[in-house]
Amino acid sequence: MPHDTSEQHHPHSLLPSDPALRVKALETLLVKKGLIDPKSIDEIINTYENKIGPQNGARVIANAWVDANFRDALLKDATASLASLGLSGRQGEHIVAVENTKATHNMVVCTLCSCYPWPLLGIPPSWYKSDAYRARAVREPRKVLSEFGVHLPEEMNVRVWDSTAEIRYLVIPERPENTAGWSEEELIKIVSRDSMIGTALVVVPT
Amino acid sequence: MRTKPEPVFEQPWHAELFALTVTLNEGGHFSWPEWAQRFGSTLKSHGLAKSLNGGDDYFLAWLDALESFLAGLGVAQVDELDVLKSAWIEAYSSTPHGAPVKID
Numbered sequence: 001m002p003h004d005t006s007e008q009h010h011p012h013s014l015l016p017s018d019p020a021l022r023v024k025a026l027e028t029l030l031v032k033k034g035l036i037d038p039k040s041i042d043e044i045i046n047t048y049e050n051k052i053g054p055q056n057g058a059r060v061i062a063n064a065w066v067d068a069n070f071r072d073a074l075l076k077d078a079t080a081s082l083a084s085l086g087l088s089g090r091q092g093e094h095i096v097a098v099e100n101t102k103a104t105h106n107m108v109v110c111t112l113c114s115c116y117p118w119p120l121l122g123i124p125p126s127w128y129k130s131d132a133y134r135a136r137a138v139r140e141p142r143k144v145l146s147e148f149g150v151h152l153p154e155e156m157n158v159r160v161w162d163s164t165a166e167i168r169y170l171v172i173p174e175r176p177e178n179t180a181g182w183s184e185e186e187l188i189k190i191v192s193r194d195s196m197i198g199t200a201l202v203v204v205p206t
Numbered sequence: 207m208r209t210k211p212e213p214v215f216e217q218p219w220h221a222e223l224f225a226l227t228v229t230l231n232e233g234g235h236f237s238w239p240e241w242a243q244r245f246g247s248t249l250k251s252h253g254l255a256k257s258l259n260g261g262d263d264y265f266l267a268w269l270d271a272l273e274s275f276l277a278g279l280g281v282a283q284v285d286e287l288d289v290l291k292s293a294w295i296e297a298y299s300s301t302p303h304g305a306p307v308k309i310d
Contacts, residue, residue: 042225044225
């Protein structure tokens with residue numbers, strides 16, 4: 001059967017969207033002025049699309065679960081502990097770790113924009129950047145959590161941490177009880193991104 | 207339980223805009239807290255008309271904030287950008303489909 005190319009047959013190139021054109025104009029101007037290097041743009045995109053993501057944070061959490069000294073150091077001075085693992089730099093200059101316990105659940109938001117610990121979790125998901133989450137996480141955290149499928153007992157405290165451009169937070173989720181004896185590599189696999197933002201609990205897949 | 211995987215950036219221009227901003231910050235044109243303030247207030251004003259979903263509309267607010275921020279800093283003026291945007295539109299309209307689109 002002949003391949004119908006009518007849909008793909010354009011006399012000229014498809015025009016990108018208006019914002020895409022505005023970004024192109026901005027990039028062209030900044031390159032022309034010598035203010036940016038196109039290679040560094042590609043390198044940054046590649047880094048966040050392929051290299052940095054929640055797997056970094058998951059490694060930290062698993063390490064804290066198996067090594068009490070590391071956990072203590074992380075809670076005391078997360079920025080220094082993370083730097084010792086090579087997890088510092090861009091938007092990770094000042095990180096505070098907060099630990100979930102039987103009595104307290106922590107969750108993180110940025111009410112201003114979308115401040116987030118990039119070296120540990122990468123680029124935030126859309127819902128973290130949405131108006132709904134940014135406004136409601138502080139106002140009605142339990143309701144928001146329940147929409148994420150996290151139902152906490154009445155007596156448990158919920159603490160909401162508002163990130164800023166200066167301080168970003170990492171939630172240390174509770175280690176599931178039925179993971180005794182698990183290796184660090186096995187633990188890394190069950191630590192989800194959302195559990196480190198505090199909108200999920202870590203559960204062992206059945 | 208894992209949340210379903212989603213692309214890091216939904217659109218290429220989101221990624222380009224993000225990377226441009228990071229590069230300018232690291233080039234010393236502004237501090238990240240200064241940028242966050244600007245962006246935060248733009249997000250707030252965009253969010254008055256409708257609730258932003260954190261996708262395209264989030265990055266549209268980002269783009270508006272960066273353009274006005276850079277204009278204020280004297281780094282990129284609106285008329286300079288308009289000329290380049292028109293040049294890109296012209297290039298897309300006159301380049302045969304499949305050929306690389308370039309401007310002078």
